[in-house]
Amino acid sequence: MKPMTLYFAKSTMRTAVSISAAFLSLATLASAQTILVDFSENSGVASPNWNLSNTASFNITDMVDSNGNATGIDLVFTAPGTPSESGLWGVTGAPSPFDTSAAYNDGLFGGSGVITTFELRNLSPTDTYTLTLFASRDTTTNRTTNYTVTGSGTGSTLSLQTSGANVGGAGINHNISNVAVFSDISANGSNVITVSFTNPSDFSYLNAMEIHVIPEPASFAMILGGIGLMLIFVRRKMRR
The missing domain is CATH 2.60.120 (Jelly Rolls)
Incomplete structure (x- = not known):
């Protein structure tokens, strides 16, 4: 993997982790x-x-x-x-x-x-x-x-x-x-x-x-769905 590509992958991972953490925080509040x-x-x-x-x-x-x-x-x-x-x-x-x-x-x-x-x-x-x-x-x-x-x-x-x-x-x-x-x-x-x-x-x-x-089941399901979509996004980025 080229240095620029490696940097992009790490940056993407950091962003994904930050967003996932935010989703998890919301999930905790909604639990x-x-x-x-x-x-x-x-x-x-x-x-x-x-x-x-x-x-x-x-x-x-x-x-x-x-x-x-x-x-x-x-x-x-x-x-x-x-x-x-x-x-x-x-x-x-x-x-x-x-x-x-x-x-x-x-x-x-x-x-x-x-x-x-x-x-x-x-x-x-x-x-x-x-x-x-x-x-x-x-x-x-x-x-x-x-x-x-x-x-x-x-x-x-x-x-x-x-x-x-x-x-x-x-x-x-x-x-x-x-x-x-x-x-x-x-x-x-x-x-x-x-x-x-x-x-x-x-x-x-x-x-x-x-x-x-x-909490309302739909609210919690929406948050979990957001986490799932973020994981799919990260996997696709990592494969490039």
Whole structure:
């Protein structure tokens, strides 16, 4: 290979690598994100990449994902519950990703018949969202919280027993393993998903939440297609 040809090949390769890296960066942004929310009385959070909702600020602006990247998504209460003090809940464990005491051992509670509601705002109209809710409270009294999530369609409701004699196993009177999962929820016309929880006859609870953001398949396919075309371009250039 002549020197000029060799230089051209190296230059082409460098350009291709740079463009491919840019495509991969876009692909990373377009891939699924995870957002973690700690509902708490405390000022500390479970980890640096958790979002904290407490008495100092129920609402959260521009939540970060689990990698610390800004998402532009806001959490705004329209009917706040009452944060409990840390240590009163007596919870000893939780399933991943809630398995850290800062996340599972306190949270929001609502009184009998009180409906606590918040909105997830600035959502993408093309993405879908899976919400996983964890709640637990140490008491022998049987308590079940009803959660309702409403997006573009009719809201769906799931129930979670948060406490009761041996609900978590022998001698464990609080939930340590069960969650309420709402899958593939699309935002409404205002790019909002609404979450509410209540117990018509006793206390209701919410300790922590995971939001899984699932990008529109067409967007991700387009980025992968761009990477594929770039690789074809490089192979043709290298053969000259």
